[in-house]
Amino acid sequence: MKGQHAVLGSGSSQTQVLGTARRERLTVVDNEAVGPYVLLRLERSGMEPGVPGQFFMLEAPGQLLPRPMSLCLAPPGELAFLLEPIGPGTRALAALAPQERIYVLGPLGNGFDLAVERPVLVAGGIGLAPMPYLSEALGGPPALLGFRSERHAEAARLLPGAEVVVEPRLVTELLPGEPSDILACGPEPMLEAVRELAPSAQLAWEAPMACGYGACYGCVVEVEGRYIRLCIEGPVL
Numbered sequence: 483m484k485g486q487h488a489v490l491g492s493g494s495s496q497t498q499v500l501g502t503a504r505r506e507r508l509t510v511v512d513n514e515a516v517g518p519y520v521l522l523r524l525e526r527s528g529m530e531p532g533v534p535g536q537f538f539m540l541e542a543p544g545q546l547l548p549r550p551m552s553l554c555l556a557p558p559g560e561l562a563f564l565l566e567p568i569g570p571g572t573r574a575l576a577a578l579a580p581q582e583r584i585y586v587l588g589p590l591g592n593g594f595d596l597a598v599e600r601p602v603l604v605a606g607g608i609g610l611a612p613m614p615y616l617s618e619a620l621g622g623p624p625a626l627l628g629f630r631s632e633r634h635a636e637a638a639r640l641l642p643g644a645e646v647v648v649e650p651r652l653v654t655e656l657l658p659g660e661p662s663d664i665l666a667c668g669p670e671p672m673l674e675a676v677r678e679l680a681p682s683a684q685l686a687w688e689a690p691m692a693c694g695y696g697a698c699y700g701c702v703v704e705v706e707g708r709y710i711r712l713c714i715e716g717p718v719l
């Protein structure tokens with residue numbers, strides 16, 4: 483677990499939390515269906531892609547609050563996000579047309595620690611989102627993916643070479659027996675199961691987030707008896 487940041491108060495502590503983050507209005511390049519998910523490609527402008535596992539706040543049209551999204555891919559000149567349209571915010575983002583523009587803030591939070599010797603990527607469902615960028619940063623390590631249907635599993639094409647299972651099989655069945663450095667993202671029950679089997683795994687957690695930089699306390703979660711703001715101490719813990 484990472485140390486407590488000072489967030490509110492002086493301008494310099496705010497700078498520390500925001501790091502290289504910027505808020506810019508980015509132009510939509512395209513929105514592509516990937517199974518039931520949507521890959522939203524934005525022109526990068528002057529924004530940094532950050533460390534895999536960090537996230538961006540995307541301001542969907544007609545929505546009061548921005549929505550947190552992990553960076554999926556960072557091809558030259560672009561930032562791409564994999565969306566699961568489950569509610570008004572994600573549906574509005576998935577409906578954006580080329581040339582429309584949205585405000586984006588990031589990169590935010592703490593990403594994965596890339597100093598690992600035997601990385602194995604593990605993802606469930608939309609937890610696939612940060613994995614293509616993470617895989618690229620780590621030179622294409624083994625990857626294990628689990629989905630709830632064949633249609634959802636179509637998204638595995640974003641991570642060529644990954645081992646894929648579909649329910650009722652669970653991705654935790656594929657975890658290697660030999661020592662490895664697990665980096666995982668997915669629904670909470672999956673992360674709990676991974677942690678049980680690999681206590682030192684790096685896990686990317688989720689909580690509802692309204693600001694993304696420590697100001698609203700909307701993302702407070704209890705970790706080992708301590709309350710933390712997941713947006714600044716996580717999302718990778």
Ligand SMILES: Cc1cc2nc3c(=O)[nH]c(=O)nc-3n(C[C@H](O)[C@H](O)[C@H](O)COP(=O)(O)OP(=O)(O)OC[C@H]3O[C@@H](n4cnc5c(N)ncnc54)[C@H](O)[C@@H]3O)c2cc1C
Pocket residue numbers: 537549550551552553563564565566567568569570571572573608611612687688689690691717
């Ligand atoms: C750090 C981080 C990275 C994320 N990366 C991605 C990503 O790459 N792709 C993606 O599709 N989604 C991602 N999410 C989740 C995404 O932000 C939410 O699904 C989205 O905000 C839902 O907004 P909505 O208006 O579409 O639906 P809402 O109507 O707001 O929510 C639909 C349902 O999901 C629940 N919910 C909403 N947000 C969360 C949350 N953060 N955690 C748990 N339950 C929630 C709500 O309670 C409700 O039941 C990420 C979340 C976090 C915290």
Ligand code: FES
Pocket residue numbers: 690691692693694695696697698699700701702711712713714
């Ligand atoms: S999202 Fe506002 S404090 Fe974490």
